[in-house]
Amino acid sequence: MSPPIPPRVYSLLRSARPAGAKNVVIGLVLAAIAIGALGIMRVARRHEIVKLGFELSSKTEQLRKLSDENRALELERSTLADPKRIRALAAALGMVSVPPDAIRIVPAAPREAMR
DSSP: OOOOOOHHHHHHHHSSOHHHHHHHHHHHHHHHHHHHHHHHHHHHHHHHHHHHHHHHHHHHHHHHHHHHHHHHHHHHHHHHTOHHHHHHHHHHTTOOOOOGGGOOOOOOOOHHHHO
């Protein structure tokens, strides 16, 4: 059994004025709901910003790694395509340079004949 309500509180709840008090309570509840909703939206937006910042950071790190890898591959390509290196490898395999008058140009076959 619940304890009896004090007469003063009982009179506030049962008086003819509770409609005004009810409006105030309803207004306060609606204000609390609005403030809560705004807080939730702010937290959600902040979470999204932090998530996007983390994603940007990881993409920036990935870009740096790919740039380093690209630089290393460019260096390797330039090293492998060095004409002095290619001549030395050709000489090691017994290849010799051809004089310009020994080079023959062969015309390309027409495309219809290739089919």
